[in-house]
Amino acid sequence: MADDADISQARQEREQAQRDKARGxxxxxxxxxxxxxxxxxxxxxxxxxxxxxxxxRDKHGLP
Incomplete structure (x- = not known):
């Protein structure tokens, strides 16, 4: 059975993989x-x- 640390680490790894994929x-x-x-x-x-x-650009919100 996985403890809280294992569950948290797995979630963080999934989220990081999603961020890396979205970044391209x-x-x-x-x-x-x-x-x-x-x-x-x-x-x-x-x-x-x-x-x-x-x-x-900063003052007027331009790109």
Missing amino acids: DTPYEPPAGRAGDCDLCGEWCGRLVGGACAPC
């Missing part, structure tokens, strides 16, 4: 960026994504 084999690729002036605030930034700098 493809690594995360950040969106491409370019340097220039932000379309929203007008400040120069070394990396704009969709024309917006990181602070503006």
